Amino acid sequence: MVESEFDVVILGSGPAGLQAAVHAARAKARTAVLGKVRSSALFKAHVENYCCLNDTVSGENILNEGRRQAEKFGAALIDEDVLHIERLEDGRFSVKLESGDTLVVRSIILAMGISRNKLNVPGEKELQGRGVSYCVDCDCNFYRNQVVTVVGSGSAAASGALRMLLVASETHLVCESLEISEKLRYQLESSGVHIHPGRKVGRIVGEGEVRAVLLDNGEEIETSGVFVELGAKGAIELVTGLGVALESESMRFVAVGKKQETNVPGLFAAGDICGPPWQIAKAVGEGCVAGLEAAACARRAATKTAQS
Numbered sequence: 001m002v003e004s005e006f007d008v009v010i011l012g013s014g015p016a017g018l019q020a021a022v023h024a025a026r027a028k029a030r031t032a033v034l035g036k037v038r039s040s041a042l043f044k045a046h047v048e049n050y051c052c053l054n055d056t057v058s059g060e061n062i063l064n065e066g067r068r069q070a071e072k073f074g075a076a077l078i079d080e081d082v083l084h085i086e087r088l089e090d091g092r093f094s095v096k097l098e099s100g101d102t103l104v105v106r107s108i109i110l111a112m113g114i115s116r117n118k119l120n121v122p123g124e125k126e127l128q129g130r131g132v133s134y135c136v137d138c139d140c141n142f143y144r145n146q147v148v149t150v151v152g153s154g155s156a157a158a159s160g161a162l163r164m165l166l167v168a169s170e171t172h173l174v175c176e177s178l179e180i181s182e183k184l185r186y187q188l189e190s191s192g193v194h195i196h197p198g199r200k201v202g203r204i205v206g207e208g209e210v211r212a213v214l215l216d217n218g219e220e221i222e223t224s225g226v227f228v229e230l231g232a233k234g235a236i237e238l239v240t241g242l243g244v245a246l247e248s249e250s251m252r253f254v255a256v257g258k259k260q261e262t263n264v265p266g267l268f269a270a271g272d273i274c275g276p277p278w279q280i281a282k283a284v285g286e287g288c289v290a291g292l293e294a295a296a297c298a299r300r301a302a303t304k305t306a307q308s
């Protein structure tokens with residue numbers, strides 16, 4: 001096991017992790033950012049609702065700028081995933097990387113985002129970002145006056161379809177069974193959304209962009225956008241062994257206080273992993289707080305060690 005040359009290690013190269021890195025590094029903490037930028041939810045997105053960026057900007061460009069900025073302030077970028085984290089008896093953490101290296105640190109920021117549940121049908125992967133989206137709130141405006149299809153059986157899908165109705169020319173909802181409250185069901189059924197109950201999507205059709213969805217009964221819906229709203233689970237498997245408290249059993253997101261601190265001393269969290277709304281603005285705000293607090297925490301621990 002090698003003693004880390006870092007004070008703060010950040011798990012995640014998305015907007016939360018990069019903003020945390022900027023603030024921790026500027027606060028003079030030796031900072032490392034782990035994770036792969038291509039795996040950020042933002043990488044394939046086109047953004048038009050982030051403050052001060054008036055034009056539509058590609059997520060890839062935002063992330064690349066963020067990486068350059070974090071490096072400029074002294075953060076080290078390590079393109080590796082973390083496989084395991086353990087808490088040592090002295091309160092520090094050992095962080096095992098995919099290369100086999102182990103870092104030992106006092107302060108960690110969890111910024112691993114969430115894994116959005118996929119349909120796993122032909123066409124989905126190829127057309128992601130080209131008509132296939134996992135976030136109605138993020139992308140609805142790109143489908144103004146177009147036909148869209150929302151897929152899913154829960155409240156996220158039902159409320160997503162109602163939201164789409166305000167901008168799309170026609171909205172379809174493909175659902176195996178509707179598992180929603182009576183009130184939402186009533187709203188949905190009287191809304192004008194075309195509901196396809198008891199149906200599954202078998203394939204997403206299109207070359208270069210979405211043209212249609214093919215249902216399991218052979219019916220084809222011509223559509224420009226497919227919103228997969230199957231709910232989302234937190235990427236928290238890595239930390240449950242550390243005793244990190246979650247929001248609740250059904251809301252499997254990391255619970256944090258106002259300083260983005262978890263219930264485990266030295267462990268902070270920011271961004272999508274802390275729950276909705278899944279938006280850059282929230283991720284960046286939380287990243288800023290987590291970066292400053294993690295740097296201060298590492299500084300306090302180093303002072304204490306030096307005095308003892």
Ligand SMILES: Cc1cc2nc3c(=O)[nH]c(=O)nc-3n(C[C@H](O)[C@H](O)[C@H](O)COP(=O)(O)OP(=O)(O)OC[C@H]3O[C@@H](n4cnc5c(N)ncnc54)[C@H](O)[C@@H]3O)c2cc1C
Pocket residue numbers: 011012013014015016017034035036037038039040041042043044045046047048049050080081082083111112113114129133134135138139235238270271272273277278279280281283
């Ligand atoms: C298609 C799409 C469009 C979107 N459009 C918008 C929009 O227009 N406006 C908006 O505000 N938001 C939008 N969003 C949401 C936005 O992208 C997210 O809210 C934001 O990226 C969350 O940032 P994050 O840093 O928390 O997580 P992410 O950006 O998802 O980053 C997570 C990081 O953690 C890393 N990681 C995961 N596991 C590990 C591990 N074991 N070890 C190390 N690293 C790990 C990943 O590699 C990645 O770098 C969109 C999302 C999608 C999917």
